[in-house]
Amino acid sequence: MNSREKQLEAMDRLLTIMDELREGCPWDRKQTMQSLRHLTIEEVYELGDAILDHDTEEIKKELGDVLLHIVFYSKIGSETGDFDMADVAHAICDKLVARHPHIYGDVQVRDEADVKKNWEKIKLGEGKKSVLEGVPRSLPALVKASRIQDKVAGVGFDWEQPSQVWEKLQEELQEFREEVEAGERDKMEAEFGDVLFSMINYARFLNIDPENALERTNKKFIKRFQYLERKAAENMKSLGEMSLDEMDVFWEEAKKLP
Structure with a gap:
């Protein structure tokens, strides 16, 4: 049996187990998408911890937990007739093909930056009114700031040199200091937010993940x-x-x- 066959066999086993648990286990049978949501978020954070720790064995386990949740949601979707695991897989396959015309079409790209720009243009062509629609509202603020900056940079709204971002950071620090000296808490908070946003932007130019x-x-x-x-x-x-x-x-x- 080759590697692909083993992978498909493992997925079939997981889908079968999910069917059995959904039918026979009182806890699994009771779950809804709403009840699973916070558990899914927790599992993704645990995966993130394992990645930061460079613990490949733990990464494997946590990926399994995340995969289980994907299968779980798909099972619930199949019960309501909305979608199943095949629909989920085909949806992401179709999206990947459509957003990689340099692989599956005749578009030419020079580098990663071109790929990101094409990606955002294609998303707008799919009916999105803003490049920022793809940034989840519930993301933690630090991660959200990073994603916002990545998104707008993808359509060319960006600084040209890291030195420009550094100068902007110094400007924001001075404005924050002035508000601290003035003692107006609301303005202090606003300027502190600007400082953090600028620091995250500068980190992006240095290829540092702020999170x-x-x-x-x-x-x-x-x-x-x-x-x-x-x-x-x-x-x-x-x-x-x-x-x-x-x-x-x-x-x-x-x-x-x-």
Whole structure:
């Protein structure tokens, strides 16, 4: 049996198991698209964690969880007569073919940038009124800012040089500082948002994923702070009983950890 046959056999097994669970398991039978939604979001975040950790075994497991949810939604869709797994697969296949005319048609492209521009033009041709319609409303703000900037850059609305974005960031920082000195909280928040948006834009020009960058810092901080907690416990103290100078000694030690 070749690799493709094994993959198809595995998918058939999963579809069969889903049919059996939907029929025989009280929990699975009770689920709706609405009840699964928050679970699906959680599974995608867990996949994201595994990817950040470079844990291929965990990535495999989490991909399985995400795939199960896709099959689950498709099963529910088949029960209402709206769509099934075949419809889902064909829909994405048709979209990929239509949006890759440089592969399945006679369009010529020079590089990745051309591909992205064509992608956005094709989407507008499909009836979308704005290139930003494809940005989910419920995305976390940091990720949403990245996607917004990617989308508009895809149709040419972008800075030409990273230095221009850096200058814009400096401008936004100065405006934020002025509002902080003025002490008007609403304006401070607005200018802080502009600073973050500009920083995310600058990161894009440097090919840095801001979400990944911030999560790396989160993980680093957690690791160092938990080291501080352990050291405090070893010295029979709570953090509340320690001075900042005492805590700083352990914090500096934590910074030397691999």
